[in-house]
Structure formats: structure tokens, C-alpha cells
Amino acid sequence: MKYGMTAELDEFRVEVRDFVQRHAPAIPPKAGVRSAEDTEELALLKEWTRALFEAGYIGGAWPREYGGNGPDHQLERDVVVGEEIARHRAPAPVQGAANLVANALIDHGTDQQRDAYLAGIRSGEYIFCQLFSEPGSGSDLASLRTRATKLDDGRFRITGQKVWTTNAQWADYGYLLARTDPDAPKHKGISAFLVDMSLPGIDVRPLREMTGTADFNEVFLDDVMVEADAMIGDINEGWRIANSSLAHERSGVANNAVRLQRNVAALIDLAGKVQRRGRPAIEDDAVRDRLGALSASVDALSAMVYAGLTRVSNGEPRMSDAPMAKLMFSELGVEIASYALELCGERGIVVSGDDAVEGGRWQDEFLYARAYTIAGGSSEIMRNLIAERGLGLPR
Ligand SMILES: Cc1cc2nc3c(=O)[nH]c(=O)nc-3n(C[C@H](O)[C@H](O)[C@H](O)COP(=O)(O)OP(=O)(O)OC[C@H]3O[C@@H](n4cnc5c(N)ncnc54)[C@H](O)[C@@H]3O)c2cc1C
Structure with missing residues (x-):
């Protein structure tokens, strides 16, 4: 089957688009994946998460007893929902880490753990964070040094430091x-x-970042005592569990292609508004060439993403598809945002006030864009994966 081309999915897309327009929270759009800036925004994001779960637009693959559709769930629907959220520039629901936890609990947790946490995730009440990366253990995550020592009474004492914790x-x-x-x-x-x-x-x-917002944190754990039932799955099985919960996340690449399509459309619009040598920049042949090239690259990314998803639905996934899409998406994102600032000329340095172009949108895109070249595996690591898994080159 060719991905996303059924009439039923087209109908579903119209329904989701309408839902997103009606229910997306009134939070000013920002580039990338961002944290709430205050408790008011947090409440709006929790409500948004709840509404999406309640409508069945997220958590569809969860088992029936926890509100999902289990094996009957159509994974293509997750792609449509992610794309429509991205198209609207609505915030992602507060569920990145919660999604990973839910996957881990569904596959490896106990009934008690599933009962204790899944309902709170669905209702948007529980916020989760992903405490994986450490100073010195990001790309090489398996070198992590945070220690959990088992005590005689079955509890664990945890000590260490995490960083980048969104x-x-x-x-x-x-x-x-x-x-x-x-x-x-x-x-x-x-x-x-x-x-x-x-x-x-x-x-x-x-940690306050160059975007001006604090989206991630350092987390220090100093003799933190947790009960034996805080462990997911068996002892020393954490690497396998973490990898299996990450492997569920496939629909993200399609949202990212939509984000870039939206940004290229906005870039073309921007080129019609700003001046170059006394006339709208879009009338300059060099600008048109560059916009055409960027637009073609984003279309190529989109085609590549759909080809990869089609292979997944046909049961023939290719190991290099995800790293290729991730690399191309994040590098193109930097290129598009950089060109937007170039088009803004000297106004590119004004981030607020009457002179700011589009309320500082492009500076925010530019300052955030590099984060995507690091988060979820850096561009160098993606190149290594493509070389080793895709091309069969030696390490
Ligand atoms: C916005 C954002 C949000 C994040 N959120 C979270 C979160 O919520 N939870 C969490 O646990 N983590 C999170 N991360 C962390 C992210 O997973 C790591 O930043 C990433 O894995 C890279 O690790 P590092 O920062 O330690 O860099 P390092 O691994 O130290 O890499 C430093 C440099 O060396 C290069 N390099 C490293 N190894 C190789 C190699 N083998 N070959 C070639 N080059 C190499 C890298 O490409 C990079 O340029 C987030 C990161 C970002 C940017």
C-alpha cells in the first residue's frame, strides 16, 4: 500500500485538521519542541494532551483495556495526527517522555505499574521526563554512570547526574x-x-538556552531511595527496554517534513515582504533559485519519509531510512532558518518591537534549529549509522 493515500485516511485528516483548529491551545507558536514557560501554559498543554487522548488521536496503539485500539490500530493515523499538529504550528502535547514510558510499561511493566501510570498519562495529569543523557554520556549513552545500588530490603539507592532533561x-x-x-x-x-x-x-x-527559554534541565540525584517496584522489567534489562520503547516512535519523521514544508512556504512569503536592492527580494533571480532549491530539497525529504513509512507498513523496514530522514530534516532546518535571517538583512538582529520581522519568528527558528542536529542523535551519529547500516561500511 502507498502510504496515506486511502480515501478513509483523507477523511480522517479532514476531521483531525478541524479538531486541531478548534482545540489547539492559545500558546504563541515557537520553533521545535519546547517546555511550558509558566504554569498557565502547562495547564493548557495538559488540557491539549487530554483532549487528544480522549478523541483517540494519540495512544491509539495502546491495549484496549487502557483506552487504545491495540492491534487494530492503524499506525498511519499517528502520522496524520502528527502532521496536522505540525501544519497548524500547534504545540506537541506534553507526551514525548510519557509516550516512551507508556511504551515501556505496555511491553515490559507489571499490571500494577500500568494501572498506576497509564490513566494519568491519558488524562494529561502526569508529566514525565526522560532521564537518560548525562554529561559525557549522550551519543555513547551506554557509558552512563548514574548508579542504582540494590539494598538488602529490596529498595535502590540512586546517585548521579543527568543533563538535557526536557x-x-x-x-x-x-x-x-x-x-x-x-x-x-x-x-x-x-x-x-x-x-x-x-x-x-x-x-x-x-538551563536557560540561547532562545531565551528554559526547555531542558540538569538533574542531580543524591542518594535517592526508590522502592523495588520502581524498576521497569528485570534488573540489568534497561538497555533493551529503552531501545524497544524508542523503536515505537516512527511517526515523528513525517511531522518534521511537514514542519519544513510550512517553513519553506513562510520563507517564500517572507521573500515577498522584505526588500533586496530596492525591490521585493522574491523578484531577485538568485533568491528565487535558492528558494526553489530549498523547496525541492524539502519535497525530496517528504518523498523519502513516505517511502520509508511505506516500507514499514509493508513489513520491509530499512535500517538507514530513519537516520537519513533525521539528518536531512535537521540540516535543512538550519539552512532554511539561516536563509530567512539573511533575507531579513540588518533587521535580522532585531528580535522584538515594531522593527522585528514577523515578531522575531525567524530568530527563534534560527536559534533553535541547531538543537535538532543534536537531539535524538547528532548529525555525525546519523552519518555513522547510514554508513554502517545503510552502506555496510566498516566502523
Ligand atoms: C533540545 C534537546 C533536548 C534533549 N532532551 C533530552 C531529554 O529529555 N532526555 C535525555 O535523556 N536527553 C535529551 N537530550 C540529549 C541528547 O540525546 C544528546 O544531546 C545527544 O544524544 C548527544 O549527546 P551529547 O550532547 O552528550 O554529545 P556528545 O555525545 O558528547 O557529542 C559531542 C560531539 O561529538 C560528536 N560525536 C560523538 N560520538 C561520535 C562518534 N562516534 N562519531 C562521530 N562523532 C561523534 C557528536 O556528533 C557531537 O558533535 C536532548 C538534547 C537536545 C539538544
């Missing part, structure tokens, strides 16, 4: 990887935990 400042719970066997080979001595972020010994310090 949403930790708002999170009720963290999905944490920690080393439980320091003597085992590095991938084999890691366990996965659900940690209550209000426990004594947890210190969350927001």
Missing part, C-alpha cells in the same frame, strides 16, 4: 536509566526505573 522542571515522574551492575559489559549492566521527581535528593536546575 520538561524536568514540570515533571511528576522521570523515566531513568541507571547502572545496576558496574562489572557487566556496559550495555548489560543498566536498569530502567520510574522515579517520583518529588523524592528527597532530587535537585532540578533549569
Whole structure:
């Protein structure tokens, strides 16, 4: 089947588009994946998450007893929902880390854990953060040093430091990887935990980024005591669990292509408004060439994403598809935002006030764009994956 081409999915898209228009929270659009700036925004994001779950637009693949459609769920629907949220420039629901936790609990958790957390995720009430990366352990995540020591009474004592933790400042719970066997080979001595972020010994310090907002945090864990039932799956199985929860996330690449299509359309619009040598920039042949090239590249990305998704639905996934799309998306994102600032000329440095072009939108896009070349695996790591998995080159 060719991806997303059925009449039924087209109808579903119209329905979702209408829903997003009516229910998306009134939060000014920003580039990328951002945290709430205050409690008011947080409440709006929680409500948005709840509404999307209630409408069945997210969590469709969850088992029936937890509100999903189980094996009857059509994965193409997740793609449509993500694309329509991106097209509208609506914020992603507060569910990135929650999604990972839900996947981990559905596949590896106990009934008690599923009962305790899945309903709170659906209702938008529980915010989760992903406590994986550490200073010195990002690309090479398996080298992480946070320790969870098992005590005689079955509890674990956790000590270490995490960094880059999106949403930790708002999170009720963290999905944490920690080393439980320091003597085992590095991938084999890691366990996965659900940690209550209000426990004594947890210190969350927001990091203000060059965008001016604090989207991620440092998290210090100092002798944090967790009960035995905080562990997801078996001891020392954390690496396998984390990878299987990440592997569920396939629809994101399609949203990202839509984000860029939207940005290229906005860039063309911008070129009609700003001046170059006394006339609208869009009338300059060099500008038109560049816009055409960027637009063609984004169309190529979109075609590549759909080809990859088609292979997945036909049961023939190709290992290099996801890294190719991730690399192209994030690098093109930097190129588009940089060109927008170039078109703005000297007004490119004005971020607010009457002289700011489109309320500082392009500066925000420009300052955020580089984050995508790092988050979720850096461009260099994507190139390594393409070389090794796609082309079969040696390490
Ligand atoms: C916006 C944002 C949000 C994030 N949110 C979270 C979150 O919520 N939770 C979480 O756990 N993590 C999060 N991360 C962390 C992210 O996963 C890491 O930043 C990423 O994996 C890279 O790791 P690092 O920053 O430690 O860089 P390093 O791994 O130290 O890399 C530094 C540089 O060396 C290069 N490099 C490293 N290894 C190789 C190699 N083998 N070959 C070639 N080049 C190499 C890299 O490409 C990079 O340029 C987030 C990151 C960003 C940017």
C-alpha cells in the first residue's frame, strides 16, 4: 500500500485538521519542541494532551483495556495526527517522555505499574521526563554512570547526574536509566526505573538556552531511595527496554517534513515582504533559485519519509531510512532558518518591537534549529549509522 493515500485516511485528516483548529491551545507558536514557560501554559498543554487522548488521536496503539485500539490500530493515523499538529504550528502535547514510558510499561511493566501510570498519562495529569543523557554520556549513552545500588530490603539507592532533561522542571515522574551492575559489559549492566521527581535528593536546575527559554534541565540525584517496584522489567534489562520503547516512535519523521514544508512556504512569503536592492527580494533571480532549491530539497525529504513509512507498513523496514530522514530534516532546518535571517538583512538582529520581522519568528527558528542536529542523535551519529547500516561500511 502507498502510504496515506486511502480515501478513509483523507477523511480522517479532514476531521483531525478541524479538531486541531478548534482545540489547539492559545500558546504563541515557537520553533521545535519546547517546555511550558509558566504554569498557565502547562495547564493548557495538559488540557491539549487530554483532549487528544480522549478523541483517540494519540495512544491509539495502546491495549484496549487502557483506552487504545491495540492491534487494530492503524499506525498511519499517528502520522496524520502528527502532521496536522505540525501544519497548524500547534504545540506537541506534553507526551514525548510519557509516550516512551507508556511504551515501556505496555511491553515490559507489571499490571500494577500500568494501572498506576497509564490513566494519568491519558488524562494529561502526569508529566514525565526522560532521564537518560548525562554529561559525557549522550551519543555513547551506554557509558552512563548514574548508579542504582540494590539494598538488602529490596529498595535502590540512586546517585548521579543527568543533563538535557526536557520538561524536568514540570515533571511528576522521570523515566531513568541507571547502572545496576558496574562489572557487566556496559550495555548489560543498566536498569530502567520510574522515579517520583518529588523524592528527597532530587535537585532540578533549569538551563536557560540561547532562545531565551528554559526547555531542558540538569538533574542531580543524591542518594535517592526508590522502592523495588520502581524498576521497569528485570534488573540489568534497561538497555533493551529503552531501545524497544524508542523503536515505537516512527511517526515523528513525517511531522518534521511537514514542519519544513510550512517553513519553506513562510520563507517564500517572507521573500515577498522584505526588500533586496530596492525591490521585493522574491523578484531577485538568485533568491528565487535558492528558494526553489530549498523547496525541492524539502519535497525530496517528504518523498523519502513516505517511502520509508511505506516500507514499514509493508513489513520491509530499512535500517538507514530513519537516520537519513533525521539528518536531512535537521540540516535543512538550519539552512532554511539561516536563509530567512539573511533575507531579513540588518533587521535580522532585531528580535522584538515594531522593527522585528514577523515578531522575531525567524530568530527563534534560527536559534533553535541547531538543537535538532543534536537531539535524538547528532548529525555525525546519523552519518555513522547510514554508513554502517545503510552502506555496510566498516566502523
Ligand atoms: C533540545 C534537546 C533536548 C534533549 N532532551 C533530552 C531529554 O529529555 N532526555 C535525555 O535523556 N536527553 C535529551 N537530550 C540529549 C541528547 O540525546 C544528546 O544531546 C545527544 O544524544 C548527544 O549527546 P551529547 O550532547 O552528550 O554529545 P556528545 O555525545 O558528547 O557529542 C559531542 C560531539 O561529538 C560528536 N560525536 C560523538 N560520538 C561520535 C562518534 N562516534 N562519531 C562521530 N562523532 C561523534 C557528536 O556528533 C557531537 O558533535 C536532548 C538534547 C537536545 C539538544
